[in-house]
Amino acid sequence: MIQFSQGHITVYQSALFQTTSTVIALDEAILIVDPTWLPSEIREIQAHVDSIKGSRDCYLLFTHGDYDHVIGYQAFPGAKTIGSLELQRHPQKERKVNLIREFDANYYITRDYPIEFPQLDFVIAQDGQQLAIGNTSLTFYKAPGHSEDSLFTIIDSLGVFIAGDYLSDFELPFIYHSAAAYESTMQRAAEILQNHDIRLLIPGHGQHTTNRSEMFRRIHLATDHLRRLKEAVIHGDEAALEKLGEEHAFPSSFTKECHEENIRIMRREYMGELAADESIHP
Ligand SMILES: [Zn+2]
Numbered sequence: 001m002i003q004f005s006q007g008h009i010t011v012y013q014s015a016l017f018q019t020t021s022t023v024i025a026l027d028e029a030i031l032i033v034d035p036t037w038l039p040s041e042i043r044e045i046q047a048h049v050d051s052i053k054g055s056r057d058c059y060l061l062f063t064h065g066d067y068d069h070v071i072g073y074q075a076f077p078g079a080k081t082i083g084s085l086e087l088q089r090h091p092q093k094e095r096k097v098n099l100i101r102e103f104d105a106n107y108y109i110t111r112d113y114p115i116e117f118p119q120l121d122f123v124i125a126q127d128g129q130q131l132a133i134g135n136t137s138l139t140f141y142k143a144p145g146h147s148e149d150s151l152f153t154i155i156d157s158l159g160v161f162i163a164g165d166y167l168s169d170f171e172l173p174f175i176y177h178s179a180a181a182y183e184s185t186m187q188r189a190a191e192i193l194q195n196h197d198i199r200l201l202i203p204g205h206g207q208h209t210t211n212r213s214e215m216f217r218r219i220h221l222a223t224d225h226l227r228r229l230k231e232a233v234i235h236g237d238e239a240a241l242e243k244l245g246e247e248h249a250f251p252s253s254f255t256k257e258c259h260e261e262n263i264r265i266m267r268r269e270y271m272g273e274l275a276a277d278e279s280i281h282p
Pocket residue numbers: 019066068069165204205
């Protein structure tokens with residue numbers, strides 16, 4: 001379903017995990033971001049793109065390589081793909097593809113396009129790298145922490161900030177990569193809000209916002225949770241850890257596992273404990 005539509009920008013929200021997909025009509029191209037989840041939802045996005053594109057080329061941007069964000073890759077054949085160098089070098093591409101196959105098998109889902117891990121036409125290697133699409137400039141910032149391959153994308157001419165799996169209105173940090181990197185990425189997000197005229201923030205899960213104080217609230221929501229989690233990990237405060245786990249919206253075995261993974265990664269980074277088990281990483 002459409003969560004937001006204004007001018008050239010349409011944000012779709014999947015029934016699953018409130019995952020967003022975004023379509024932006026640029027002057028000389030159509031930018032599609034993370035088209036996802038169910039076949040009917042992807043068909044809705046395809047139909048919209050077909051109805052507006054005319055003779056323009058399509059560009060497909062992946063905010064990161066988690067399987068919910070790359071599941072629609074081959075639904076837009078011929079689109080030029082954009083992602084980070086870390087996504088291009090992803091060490092577990094086969095695993096991501098298998099997660100999609102398993103998801104589809106579990107729910108008897110069939111798709112009219114093949115499932116593959118994205119191959120990139122435009123690789124973002126540098127923090128702050130820009131890409132010109134016609135007369136529109138996209139600026140990318142590396143955003144590690146949730147995953148190593150995450151990217152922030154800024155479109156200054158539209159005041160748009162595409163955040164990937166950060167800055168949700170309700171979803172607390174899921175650290176699959178690094179807690180320290182996640183903290184730095186939140187600082188980077190604050191710098192972006194200071195240095196760019198951001199008028200629309202689109203997270204990977206949850207609601208967009210046009211309100212600047214809400215944007216800063218989300219940075220605080222994540223940073224504050226991570227700070228208290230770090231304290232509790234360092235002090236081995238089991239009661240506090242348990243309470244922090246209860247802060248997740250939509251409590252489930254999924255959020256419980258994510259919370260435990262957050263703790264494992266923090267223990268590894270701050271207490272020098274053994275490598276985290278990454279088996280839950282989507
Ligand atoms: Zn996601």
